Amino acid sequence: MAARHKKPNDMTAGDFRPPVRIGRKTGPKPTFTEADVIVAALRLGIGEFTLTQIAQKIGVATSAVYRIFDSRDDLVRACVDYCARRLQWQIMPGTTWEQALRSWAERVWEVCETYKGMDAQLFLHPGVFLPTQHSLTRMIDLLVRAGLDRRVATLVFDFVTETVVATHLGVSTTQSLFNADAAERRKQAGFLDADDPTVIPRGRITNDTYELIDDPEEYAAAIKDAQFHTPDQQPRLAREALDVKLDLIMVAVRKVAAESTDAT
Amino acid sequence: MAARHKKPNDMTAGDFRPPVRIGRKTGPKPTFTEADVIVAALRLGIGEFTLTQIAQKIGVATSAVYRIFDSRDDLVRACVDYCARRLQWQIMPGTTWEQALRSWAERVWEVCETYKGMDAQLFLHPGVFLPTQHSLTRMIDLLVRAGLDRRVATLVFDFVTETVVATHLGVSTTQSLFNADAAERRKQAGFLDADDPTVIPRGRITNDTYELIDDPEEYAAAIKDAQFHTPDQQPRLAREALDVKLDLIMVAVRKVAAESTDAT
Numbered sequence: 001m002a003a004r005h006k007k008p009n010d011m012t013a014g015d016f017r018p019p020v021r022i023g024r025k026t027g028p029k030p031t032f033t034e035a036d037v038i039v040a041a042l043r044l045g046i047g048e049f050t051l052t053q054i055a056q057k058i059g060v061a062t063s064a065v066y067r068i069f070d071s072r073d074d075l076v077r078a079c080v081d082y083c084a085r086r087l088q089w090q091i092m093p094g095t096t097w098e099q100a101l102r103s104w105a106e107r108v109w110e111v112c113e114t115y116k117g118m119d120a121q122l123f124l125h126p127g128v129f130l131p132t133q134h135s136l137t138r139m140i141d142l143l144v145r146a147g148l149d150r151r152v153a154t155l156v157f158d159f160v161t162e163t164v165v166a167t168h169l170g171v172s173t174t175q176s177l178f179n180a181d182a183a184e185r186r187k188q189a190g191f192l193d194a195d196d197p198t199v200i201p202r203g204r205i206t207n208d209t210y211e212l213i214d215d216p217e218e219y220a221a222a223i224k225d226a227q228f229h230t231p232d233q234q235p236r237l238a239r240e241a242l243d244v245k246l247d248l249i250m251v252a253v254r255k256v257a258a259e260s261t262d263a264t
Numbered sequence: 265m266a267a268r269h270k271k272p273n274d275m276t277a278g279d280f281r282p283p284v285r286i287g288r289k290t291g292p293k294p295t296f297t298e299a300d301v302i303v304a305a306l307r308l309g310i311g312e313f314t315l316t317q318i319a320q321k322i323g324v325a326t327s328a329v330y331r332i333f334d335s336r337d338d339l340v341r342a343c344v345d346y347c348a349r350r351l352q353w354q355i356m357p358g359t360t361w362e363q364a365l366r367s368w369a370e371r372v373w374e375v376c377e378t379y380k381g382m383d384a385q386l387f388l389h390p391g392v393f394l395p396t397q398h399s400l401t402r403m404i405d406l407l408v409r410a411g412l413d414r415r416v417a418t419l420v421f422d423f424v425t426e427t428v429v430a431t432h433l434g435v436s437t438t439q440s441l442f443n444a445d446a447a448e449r450r451k452q453a454g455f456l457d458a459d460d461p462t463v464i465p466r467g468r469i470t471n472d473t474y475e476l477i478d479d480p481e482e483y484a485a486a487i488k489d490a491q492f493h494t495p496d497q498q499p500r501l502a503r504e505a506l507d508v509k510l511d512l513i514m515v516a517v518r519k520v521a522a523e524s525t526d527a528t
Contacts, residue, residue: 155508166426169387244419248516
């Protein structure tokens with residue numbers, strides 16, 4: 001299963017190999033690039049695409065796609081690399097640690113929002129954040145200068161990244177319950193209200209606020225109510241949840257930094 | 265693909281269906297239960313087992329396993345349910361919110377440590393924490409009594425859970441780099457030192473402490489050094505990382521709770 005095309009180690013964004021000519025020897029020759037395949041896979045959803053669907057989308061034979069990528073796994077890895085390059089960023093001079101952390105969180109969130117299924121992949125592929133090594137180092141310096149222990153500073157960056165990806169993954173997993181064959185899976189997942197596609201567990205929206213229903217009887221009564229949140233409202237709620245969690249991290253970092261500054 | 269055996273909705277721990285008799289009509293009749301299959305799958309690793317391996321482990325024919333579980337997916341779900349029931353817990357009277365959160369974190373960590381590959385599944389299966397609904401409600405009450413807004417209190421529980429699972433997943437993903445065909449994957453992941461099986465990126469162990477190497481030259485020099493952490497040391501480091509992150513959450517909750525108490 002060795003890759004037929006060797007990737008140069010220092011491949012950067014946009015640095016794809018030249019178009020490959022495929023198909024019959026006569027007539028117009030359709031050409032397509034590795035990038036075309038990657039973009040098609042990302043549009044179809046990294047957790048769902050098949051090589052046949054991709055070939056149809058680009059308008060070539062499936063065998064032609066196999067000439068570039070040996071397997072689905074190879075293509076998944078190329079898609080993850082593509083997104084990892086999107087995560088490259090620079091911390092501008094004068095940026096505070098808080099601004100830098102928040103802008104990093106936005107970047108990761110945006111990649112999760114843009115590329116369906118990428119949240120799970122970011123957890124499953126080690127080394128995916130290596131292209132950000134340079135900015136990571138600068139970020140840690142900012143946190144150390146603010147008063148944090150270097151080891152804690154390193155973990156704060158990981159903590160923010162994991163929190164963004166985990167929050168996104170939590171939402172997309174819940175949203176998958178609203179898909180076509182959702183009722184059966186919702187039933188299996190133990191939802192009280194498997195047949196009502198507008199209900200998600202544990203809470204509801206009232207006057208635009210998420211509200212936990214913790215009394216079982218109230219919960220049972222409430223599922224007859226129409227005011228549950230729908231898939232459309234989910235992403236906004238997830239964003240709210242993320243903001244609360246990021247705020248908590250900021251509060252903790254500020255407090256720990258202030259205490260260490262007081263101590264000196 | 266309807267399940268051939270219907271599971272009662274109120275199935276609880278240890279509540280498995282009676283032994284199924286399989287095999288030839290004569291001679292000793294091997295019997296095995298759904299629980300035997302689940303335990304075998306969990307031992308082999310939920311991300312890796314095949315139904316054939318399981319059949320071998322139990323000492324029955326593969327077709328007999330298919331008589332209980334229609335597909336690999338069905339069995340994965342049963343394994344996740346099994347672990348979810350292990351997560352059931354009770355908050356004892358007199359427990360503080362901090363003790364309760366930490367004991368919950370320990371429970372989730374223990375399940376991740378005990379069942380290989382379960383960390384990823386906990387993210388991918390919605391509703392997995394539903395059996396903990398009752399304790400969740402009590403936990404939120406404790407946090408609200410401490411001074412937290414109810415919405416924030418709800419998110420703190422999610423935050424702790426996600427942090428435990430994400431930290432474990434981060435480590436197991438990195439550890440997978442040390443597996444049999446690791447060198448090629450490490451190379452693909454962009455590691456500087458793909459041929460040295462004892463190196464992981466970004467840091468090293470010196471005198472039992474994890475140390476980030478942020479200077480590229482120092483890093484390049486350091487990879488010639490023998491003192492990198494090995495797979496054996498990884499779990500302890502992960503645990504340290506988790507403890508720092510949990511401490512940060514506790515610091516933030518205490519601060520937010522204290523501020524709201526001051527305001528009243």
